[in-house]
Amino acid sequence: MQQTTHWINGEHLSEASSLPVSNPSTGETIREVADGNAETVARAVAAAEAAFPAWHDTPPAKRAQVMYRFKQLLEEHSERLVQLVSEEHGKTVEDAMGELKRGIENVEYACGVPELLKGEYSHNTGPGIDAWSNFQPLGVVAGITPFNFPAMVPLWMYPMAIACGNTFILKPSEKDPTAALAVAELLAEAGLPNGVMNVVQGGRETVEALLDTPAVKAVSFVGSTPIAEAIYSRGSAAGKRVQALGGAKNHAIVLPDADIDNAANTLMGAAYGSAGERCMAISVAVCVGDDAADRLIAAMQPKIAELKIGPGTEKGLDMGALVTAEHRDKVLGYIEDGVAAGAKLVADGRNLKVAGHEDGFFVGGCLFDQVTPEMRIYQEEIFGPVLCVVRVDSLDEAIALTNAHEYGNGTCLFTRDGEAARRFADQIEVGMVGINVPLPVPVAYHSFGGWKRSLFGDLHAYGPDAVRFYTRRKAISQRWPSSFETSHAEFSFPS
Template sequence: VEFACGIPNLLKTDFTDNIGGGIDNWNLRQPLGVVAGITPFNFPVMVPMWMFPVALACGNTFVLKPSERDPSPSLLIADLLKQAGLPDGVFNVVQGDKVAVDALLAHPDVQALSFVGSTPIAEYIYTEGTKHGKRVQALGGAKNHLVVMPDADLDQAVDALVGAAYGSAGERCMAISVAVAVGDVADRLVPRLAERAATLKIRNGMEDDAEMGPLVTAAHKAKVEGYIAKGVAEGAKLVTDGRGHKVDGHENGFFVGGTLFDNVKPDMTIYKEEIFGPVLSVVRVHDFAEAVDLINRHEFGNGVSCYTSDGGIARAFARQIQVGMVGINVPIPVPMAWHSFGGWKRSLFGDHHAYGEEGVRFYTRYKSVMQRWPDSIAKGAEFTMPVAK
């Protein structure tokens, strides 16, 4: 919101005086009109805030279609905006499932759509939206890696991995789901991760000391446990098994404990696919070059991190890695509001990242104006009363 409040400065463009024959050339950005945002269940306030503040500040009206799994926060946002004085019809909420989504994709008044969710749905939104002539930014899935170099501060790396892999029960697109252990660091890393994963405080998420809560639905719990079984079947070493975790007083809750695999290979399902749960896979590689190659070959390119004390390695990593958001000794490199959020490869469909200056470009059209004024307009003008003309 603070970033969007600076929109007068962000909308400033260029002016070239007298390019020839009294002609000036200047540019401006104009709003698209009606734009829409389709958002996921996991951050029902934060993700819409990536979209509508910039969209509204640029002069558009906004339609929010939240996840049907948690519709209430969107209504709270709408109520707060109304209390703040936003006119009716400027910010709108449409509840529903795929029927509502398809209606937005096809409606001729909707000029652009933003989406955050899984890659299959992101690809569908992008394909259908562009087919109907709309501008689309569709942020999809991820398989975020964290590289641990032999010279890394292991205390920091372990803390980072535990928080990034198991925070929010792994149900976030910036979760770290693969630890890439370089050289002999794996033998020191895995036992410490196993100890931390086994002692996570898994509770009702409303309790003050909870470190991890339940998954979103029973169906998703079963899906995550299915991935764990698949990892075992394909030969990965299950170090810590989170299946069957029970929480006192919530025995029927959708809980999966922190799960850790070792000796995971690139051809295994748990490495290739986004699990969206508290499952961390350790992949062992020989050197830095192998780590970079491993990550660059993955179909997703959302976020990545490298823990090292070597500035040369850090510099090379930031430049060689084919991923949209990079952290150096930072586990979840989510950009600040004045930068922009978005991945590469099959983690993003469309040409624009979310929020920041990229968001301003997405929610506006660029126009060039060339103008010349006739000289006669000022000739014979009189500016003394009472004959000013």
């Protein structure tokens, strides 16, 4: 069976041990992925360290030229990459294409790195003294990425890291690793020198080796909150710069004056797109007043029943399979738990069967009403096609409910009231906020990140924060000998 390999120093490297990679739409193992270890990571680190001095000294404009060519190659090979994503993840090809396009936006932003790396300059800060600052790369940096965006999330990380002059080691998810490898190959085709970009496959041992290796100066991670917190703690203890993006429980607040039809349409995509396997998926609709809740549920129920669900590689579908059988079973367990806790399951997708794909990992759209904050389906991230409706009496109660949750990744408000929207945007304790926009994912020239237990670290992903994360500022003060000379030693602090 074909093995998805490592990519180290410009070469494919296989491994004696491997892990299975399944097609979620069929349940079949379609390939294997190399299962790396500490030795594998050591080889990648050695390659990245060897490549760093020359890449550090490469002018930013020349680094940007590689990114320009890389962007063109991504667009030329987009159909193949999208098929790989859909085949291994299960999401629809249309959703995978949207993912790839958002990743390409980050490559476009990295093309502007000569401007982004410009420092500051001050003339005559003292007699004959000039001062300036610049941004210098860290060295070898790493990214550990999740299964739900196998193309996009890696592109959040390494284009800017590499454009800033670092060398990079990517550890993609072992559940759907092949697209990330294919994209790295295109980067080499774009002219990136060997060793600047490396891909190591595997599971926990590979991750731990990256976190423990002193040569790796920074780690960027996206995944669940327990793992994000563990990676942040372990990496920081090892002296690394770490940004670790965790989980979410994103609330959509629906006011009585909202356009309910618009809210229902947009919530369908926000809750059930990619089968809910998005950290920005809306998983809770907080309806202010029973009338708003009743109208929203009535509008959504027929739409849920009409969802087109099937193998993601086929076009024209709304939703594909969940990524693995284990994850499907976990989602089903949450649904059972919600029913047992007394929530009302008004749309039940548990018994969905797709003709010809009976062994696929499918769950249909589910909608709960009468959900309360003490229920597990409200408190925890389900990461599946499940939307919970919570009823409250006021906007203030909705804001307090959202702010009390441990996660603070994304949220949105549906309303026609500008005053309410302004108050919501000011008072909500969440990192990414939408007003009548249910998936407020920032564009590439802003930065992505939540608050509270949705982000560990001080800097967000991509955008301007990425430049700061992958560089360190150096401040220089300079004076050349001239007719002005200090005639005696001075021991007071210079001013």
